[in-house]
Amino acid sequence: MDNEKYLGRMAATVSHDLCNVLATVQQASGLMGDFLALARKESLKSMGLRPKFKYHDKFEEIIAQVQAQVDRGQGICEKLSVLGHSTDDGPETADVGVAAALVGSLCGRAARKHKASLEVSCAPERLKAAARLIDVLSALDAAILAVLPHCGGEQRVVRLVPGRGEGEVYIDIVCQGLDAERSQALAGALPPGRPGIFTVGIVQGGVRLAFAEAGR
Structure with a gap:
């Protein structure tokens, strides 16, 4: 029983830590998307402040893929957390x-x-x-x-x-x-x-x- 509780506690702890990692990745990719959107503004290009980035569309696609995988990872972490807490003491139902x-x-x-x-x-x-x-x-x-x-x-x-x-x-x-x-x-x-x-x-x-x- 002690081994069961240990594994459950560690699974819950790891899931919480992974959620923090994914949140950081999500924030960073979101910031990259914001910079790409800023770079595309025609007003800035015409003023010569920011040249056109020829790989803009590809980077936008990559950022979308990262965000989708972050969402998937967060869903997995939520399930892992429930699994980990299933060993906690509580109602026998x-x-x-x-x-x-x-x-x-x-x-x-x-x-x-x-x-x-x-x-x-x-x-x-x-x-x-x-x-x-x-x-x-x-x-x-x-x-x-x-x-x-x-x-x-x-x-x-x-x-x-x-x-x-x-x-x-x-x-x-x-x-x-x-x-x-x-x-x-x-x-x-x-x-x-x-x-x-x-x-x-x-x-x-x-x-x-x-x-x-x-x-x-």
């Missing part, structure tokens, strides 16, 4: 819809390695599981990694679908074209459930992670 959205965004690279993509269905309401967020995240991540080898190829789509059953909330991991033979292979590849936290079962086209519901 977690929203499986939020967990699915977070893991879905973090597992995109793993899916692409199997020539697949991940899609997350929005939960229509809060789906509170009687489990810590870190337990939901780790179980879902392990299940996705087990499912992907059986669902990859031809750019297949793997969908995470949160829902509610009788006394439980769940996340279904389903993919296109998963036939009976692959379903049997998948059943043997799945990590076992953890008693008192979640159970693992096969559903049509995929697998279900089910958690006891914490109440509405």
Whole structure:
């Protein structure tokens, strides 16, 4: 447990530091854009104060690329921060819809390695599981990694679908074209459930992670 908290704290700390780095890059690239805009003003060119910069358009394109990657990096840092804080002491409940959205965004690279993509269905309401967020995240991540080898190829789509059953909330991991033979292979590849936290079962086209519901 101490190792878990250490890793969570370090992930949160690193994400905050990276956000500061990205903010500096964003400010610097924004300032470069301002100088380029100033250099293009015809009034200054005609007065001979600032000659025309022939690489203006190319630099403008590069600055736009930098800004886009900064935005992407800040989004990743936000998710990393949530992941890091998931090990904090707190309520023993977690929203499986939020967990699915977070893991879905973090597992995109793993899916692409199997020539697949991940899609997350929005939960229509809060789906509170009687489990810590870190337990939901780790179980879902392990299940996705087990499912992907059986669902990859031809750019297949793997969908995470949160829902509610009788006394439980769940996340279904389903993919296109998963036939009976692959379903049997998948059943043997799945990590076992953890008693008192979640159970693992096969559903049509995929697998279900089910958690006891914490109440509405």
